[in-house]
Amino acid sequence: MSFLVLDPTPGTTAAIGRPAPRLDTLKGKTVGFVSNGKEGTKGFFGHLEGMLRAECGVADVVYRTKSNYSAPADAWIADEIKSWHAVFSGLGD
Amino acid sequence: MQLASRIYEAADISAVQELYHANGWTDGLPIVPPTREAVEACLDWVGMPPAQLIGIEPVRELSVTAEKLAINAVMAGCLPMHFPVVVTAWTAMMQSDFLLHGATASTGGCAVLVILNGPIRREIGASGTFNALGSSDRATSTIGRAIRLCLINLMDVRPGSIDRSTLGHPGKISYCVAEDEEDSSWASLSQQRGLEKEASAVTVMAAGAPRQIMNEWTTKPEEILETFAAEMRANLRHYSIYPGNYAIIVPKQLREHLQAAGWSKTDVAAFVHERARIKRSEWADVGKGAVVRDRGDTVHPAMESPDQLLVVAAGGPAGGFGAIIPPWLGHKSRAVTMAIGACVDCEPPKA
Numbered sequence: 001m002s003f004l005v006l007d008p009t010p011g012t013t014a015a016i017g018r019p020a021p022r023l024d025t026l027k028g029k030t031v032g033f034v035s036n037g038k039e040g041t042k043g044f045f046g047h048l049e050g051m052l053r054a055e056c057g058v059a060d061v062v063y064r065t066k067s068n069y070s071a072p073a074d075a076w077i078a079d080e081i082k083s084w085h086a087v088f089s090g091l092g093d
Numbered sequence: 094m095q096l097a098s099r100i101y102e103a104a105d106i107s108a109v110q111e112l113y114h115a116n117g118w119t120d121g122l123p124i125v126p127p128t129r130e131a132v133e134a135c136l137d138w139v140g141m142p143p144a145q146l147i148g149i150e151p152v153r154e155l156s157v158t159a160e161k162l163a164i165n166a167v168m169a170g171c172l173p174m175h176f177p178v179v180v181t182a183w184t185a186m187m188q189s190d191f192l193l194h195g196a197t198a199s200t201g202g203c204a205v206l207v208i209l210n211g212p213i214r215r216e217i218g219a220s221g222t223f224n225a226l227g228s229s230d231r232a233t234s235t236i237g238r239a240i241r242l243c244l245i246n247l248m249d250v251r252p253g254s255i256d257r258s259t260l261g262h263p264g265k266i267s268y269c270v271a272e273d274e275e276d277s278s279w280a281s282l283s284q285q286r287g288l289e290k291e292a293s294a295v296t297v298m299a300a301g302a303p304r305q306i307m308n309e310w311t312t313k314p315e316e317i318l319e320t321f322a323a324e325m326r327a328n329l330r331h332y333s334i335y336p337g338n339y340a341i342i343v344p345k346q347l348r349e350h351l352q353a354a355g356w357s358k359t360d361v362a363a364f365v366h367e368r369a370r371i372k373r374s375e376w377a378d379v380g381k382g383a384v385v386r387d388r389g390d391t392v393h394p395a396m397e398s399p400d401q402l403l404v405v406a407a408g409g410p411a412g413g414f415g416a417i418i419p420p421w422l423g424h425k426s427r428a429v430t431m432a433i434g435a436c437v438d439c440e441p442p443k444a
Contacts, residue, residue, distance in 0.1 A: 003109050006127045007099040008118050008164045008246040010155070068425055070195020072152055 027057035029085035034077060036069035036089075048088065094133050096143050096160055113168070118246055120238065120266060124168040135163035138173035139180055147180060148187035150248060152194035157183060157247055162239075165246055169239035174217050175232055177433050179239045181295040182207050185429040186240075192426040196299035197250045202258030203421035205240050206300035206340065207269040208405060209233070210283035211293035213433060214271040221273035225407040226303050226342065226416065229270075237267030262302035270407055276345055277406035279358050285404070286430040298338055298403065298428040299421035304328060309413035312350040318361060321417055322368035325395045328419045329371045330379050334393040335423025338401050341365065342416040344408030362399035369395035403428060 023029065031052060035041040045063065052058040062084060064077045072078075073089075081087050103109040109126045113119050125131070136143060136159055143160035150157070159180065166179045186193050186205060196203055209219050219232040228234050244250035252258065258265075274281050283294035304327070308320040321341050343351070343361075351361060374389030376382065396402050408414065420426065 001105060003103045003106070003126045004100050004128060005103060005109055005112070006096065006129065006132060006164045007101065008113075008127060008161065008168060008242070010161065010247060011099055068192075068195070070152075070192055070199060070422070070425055 030060040032062040032084040032087045035065045127164040127167040131167045135176040165242040166239040170235035185431040190427040202261040204264035206298045208296040209271040213293035219271035221271040221407040223409040233269040237269035293433040296430040299426040301419040303416040325369035337420040337423030338428040340403035340418040358404040362402040366399040
């Protein structure tokens, strides 16, 4: 006996946003770090800041931490991102 | 009835199983073939069109329709009469306070605990007695499994994909319990949380595995509840100090002592809230001294307030075995209670 059965998944992938325009250089730029608040991001972002300043000439680095590491960034952080040239988001542990 | 889902043809029941396993659409166990007829029967039971929007998961903005819930419920083995519980549980899970994405993606590996109250328990044969946290009956087993299959197929909560659990626990296969309201003089959980006694209701909680306790050597409420509180203190020491919704499962043998002494659920919660707390310095005793720092005297309660304790009457008639069920991540996710048939987005009637 054959069966006609239904797909249990949404079936289509939701559209996601487009990447922001790429920067030609990071020299003299302001870069933001959005941490999820986990311990591991401190050392990682600290090391990354050093690399960005030394090797890429980044002018300023701004650190922000989400209030809840399992939820999207707080609205005030999302608003502030607009004033940065680039942003790194910390995921995971 | 116009269903939107893609249809597959499989030669026989074995081919159905392989189709679903091969596509990653199962939890590893065999599924019931979700045929058009079976899915339509679920939708008919709740009086919903297939495209009815049950909710939108707030973080990833994924929508869930009645049709997709019904397909997964059928796969899990649900009968149409079980489907209202699945719909209500998912409606509750998509409330922002529940933080579904965090709870299901976290390395912490919690499951969604579903607690049933009200008349629907008896209508569907959901039992809150023998083996209450195990495979006690068809209804709770299949409803709990439906919650998981929906997570897998609708939210991509698959191990190694969105589900980043380090360990997980067996409740991630199925985690549903009915409160034993018939054999308890206490208010039901949903009553405690503001609903009418006559309402059928679902409470969802982002929950760790049950931690079993046993105390058969006293009838004093304070001593019985001290054992529960001690297990919660152990969880605070060994797992997480974040406060939030804990549940305790109180079996008949223990709750008879509590009820005979005149203790209500409110009294139980007040006592446990007072006793279930540790000093941060205790973390040094269990190998976590590195994060005590200069805050050793800070007191961490298991719950921010007594009403965060979900007191559930359930379990077989004999045995002083209870359980605490800890939260995933304390206050980051809050338990949600919802009446079956409630409309969360409806406007109040105009005067």
